[in-house]
Amino acid sequence: MQETFWQRRLRDVAAVLVVGVFMFPLFWWALTSFKPTSAIFDKDGIVWFNFKPTLVNYAVTMLGKSRAELAIESGNTFGVGGASSYDSRQTIIDSLIVAIGATALTVLLAVMAAYALSRMRFRWRQAYLNWILSQRFMPPIAIIVPVVFMFHYMSLLDTRLGLILVDTLINLPIAVLLMKSFYDDVPVDVDEAAMIDGATRLQIFWRVVLPMVKGGVAATAVLCFIFSWTEFLLSLFLTNSIRTLPVKITTFVTSTGSEWGFIAALGTTAVIPSFIFILLVQKQLVRGLTLGSLKE
Structure with missing residues (x-):
């Protein structure tokens, strides 16, 4: 039995939704990696895209930078209690x-x-x-x-x-x-x-x-x-x-x-x-x- 046009479209939409459900955790994981600490721990609600992207998280883990020094340079010291080594x-x-x-x-x-x-x-x-x-x-x-x-x-x-x-x-x-x-x-x-x-x-x-x-x-x-x-x-x-x-x-x-x-x-x-x-x-x-x- 050959599929109709709408059956194919419905199958494609269902496939996209299933893939989206499985890919969403990876997307959220990557999005969080670019968030400043204030956006990650925002008490007023979930922050989606209304934040200023930062590479501090990658600089600390991938380049061995001090998070305290980077926070002071960027002017965002929220949640920073001192220098720590997270070099990976x-x-x-x-x-x-x-x-x-x-x-x-x-x-x-x-x-x-x-x-x-x-x-x-x-x-x-x-x-x-x-x-x-x-x-x-x-x-x-x-x-x-x-x-x-x-x-x-x-x-x-x-x-x-x-x-x-x-x-x-x-x-x-x-x-x-x-x-x-x-x-x-x-x-x-x-x-x-x-x-x-x-x-x-x-x-x-x-x-x-x-x-x-x-x-x-x-x-x-x-x-x-x-x-x-x-x-x-x-x-x-x-x-x-x-x-x-x-x-x-x-x-x-x-x-x-x-x-x-x-x-x-x-x-x-x-x-x-x-x-x-x-x-x-x-x-x-x-x-x-x-x-x-x-x-x-």
Whole structure:
């Protein structure tokens, strides 16, 4: 049954409304990052656009400026009780290193493990797959105590390497299962044809099958990056001097109140790397998300 003109318009309006509902928190978050403190804590009502935009929140969090000095320069000392350090530049660098490192290591292990699970048959194979899936169901808080003790004995506490390894541990089950589903969509006949031509199993994996699922690799990498970028609990327990973005934001909640301007500025900035990463692999990501949706 073909849709009428008004049915299509109604569908489009409904789609825009749904997207608007989900995008509004991001819009409000970004808008708050440009508000002065007086506009954020206005007791007379919600301030939408009737305020003078300021870059103080970004200057403090992204450039390491003193909020007291900036407030005095701008003439707006509302809510400023003294100089405080909210510099988040090192935090962003640490978070990028951990997220990129964990993503690279996870994808490297997942593409090889998933290919073996997809192509090789062995006893208890399904039970092993169920065990991998169960690791994703387990909440990180359930293993935090033994992980802390193990990392302490291995001198990995408060290190970037430790965070990379633990993020890899958490992301590996979902990455393996995703990659296996992408490999399963590639016919086994492709492997057999390559074997007839004299290719080894390693050559088949590296030169034949892996290029065919590069969209799936991109989709898996995006998910692993986002999971590592936003991971909070393990980073909180395993680090002290090194702080990732979610942990750093919690330090903006002080005994005198929450620094919503700084939180919004750093939170808005934290969204940018994910968008950039998704744009870089956009073509492969779309292909990976639709891989296997159609059957010949």
